[in-house]
Amino acid sequence: MKPRQLKIARTASQIVFFLLLAALLVGTFCSVSLGGDYYLSCPLGVLQLTLGAREMLVGAVVSGLLLIGLTLLLGRVFCGWICPFGALTDWLRKPLARCRAARADGPALHPDNKVLKYGVLGGVLLAAGIFRSPAFCTICPVGTTCRTAGLQGVNFGLETATVPLILSLETVNRRFWCKVLCPIGALLAVFARFRLAKIRLPFAACAGCNRCEQACAMGNSPRQGHECLKTDPTVLQALIEYGVPDLLDRPGQYERAPQPLRDLLDAKAGSLSVSGAECTSCYSCVAACPVLNRQADKSGAVDQSAQISA
Ligand code: SF4
Ligand code: SF4
Incomplete structure (x- = not known):
């Protein structure tokens, strides 16, 4: 595929998955039926459920492994090509960039603090184990984007407020949530470092244009x-x-x-x-x-x- 076509293909993929997940299917990414007994589930949701239940839920684990397998193959392609919240931040980046003021961020909220999301991931899993409930799913921006766009979240005022609230973080920096805070991204990042399909730039012929x-x-x-x-x-x-x-x-x-x-x-x-x-x-x-x-x-x-x- 030519470089120019990649951008078109990614935008098309984001639109298709946004429509599929947010409008046409179930209005959520938590667990999507693939037909019969097969499901594609959010691996973070599966982990929370497993920790909450304190037992291995084999069916749920298998459905969560599909996305992990995709990540091992292509990296965090979920974040760039599938995630409805990621798509929203990409589509709204221009108006959000206008609100982006030069501000002095504290170290915790600095866009370079990419390790913070691993702490968030740990906190989410700990909470699931202690409270025996997938609590993060209630405010997960991926799920709430789907539920809100699918008009399933309008009844839950607080839940629906999550999307604009987290989107406002984009005024700090592009893809701020994805870079610094997203526990799903953190979980996928653990596997993405072993990705089979590598991205290579022309390192030998690089013109240093940046x-x-x-x-x-x-x-x-x-x-x-x-x-x-x-x-x-x-x-x-x-x-x-x-x-x-x-x-x-x-x-x-x-x-x-x-x-x-x-x-x-x-x-x-x-x-x-x-x-x-x-x-x-x-x-x-x-x-x-x-x-x-x-x-x-x-x-x-x-x-x-x-x-x-x-
Ligand atoms: S390194 Fe390249 S492919 Fe990876 S997130 Fe940045 S621009 Fe996208
Ligand atoms: S610095 Fe310029 S020439 Fe080098 S890899 Fe990046 S975009 Fe290509």
Whole structure:
């Protein structure tokens, strides 16, 4: 798929899942029937139920494993392509960004405090075990988005208020809830770091434009592989031998490098990828990268990178 098409595909997926989960199916993501005795369930809901019941609920655990399996395969694709609340934050990002004031956040609410969500996850599980109830589900923004959009939450004033309340956190930073607080994201992140399908940027040919980083709503540094390449001893030695020690610091020089050096850089870059835990597999970095768009251009696609924004 061409970089430009990835953005269109993701938006289409978000719309389809929003309609399916929020309007057409059950108005909730907690547990969706796949037909017969098969269900797709929220793994955090399953964990809470299991801790609350203090016994292994085999059917529920199996239904929760489907999403874990998907995460092991594709990373946190649920967060980037399926989650109705994530879709809402993406669609409303422009008006919410207008409310985003430069403010001095305390350390707990700083958008870089990505570990806080693991603490929230621990608290949610502890509460489920103590109170023997999946208490978080009542205020979960994913469930409340579905229930509210499916007009099932309008009877529960407090529950329905959850969505705008949590959406207001977006005025602190893009995808603030997902980055800093979401316990479902934290649970999936544990498995996403082992994802099989890796996201790779053109680390060897990177022009250092930083568009990938600007495009990343999760605050990642997708071009970190480029920095890793610069510290690889074999690469460093080869750059010196070919008399181009600063090649990786000069945008556009990769194309002029001798073929054997390019082959070495490509081979080394092939083992590097965007780190998985905090990545929602949105592919915005891929869509924004001018080098990838140029490569797609050469293979017949129209270069529309200038029209792609985060
Ligand atoms: S795919 Fe790229 S832009 Fe999207 S979250 Fe991952 S690193 Fe960030
Ligand atoms: S967008 Fe592409 S060329 Fe620009 S810094 Fe990121 S990886 Fe490098």
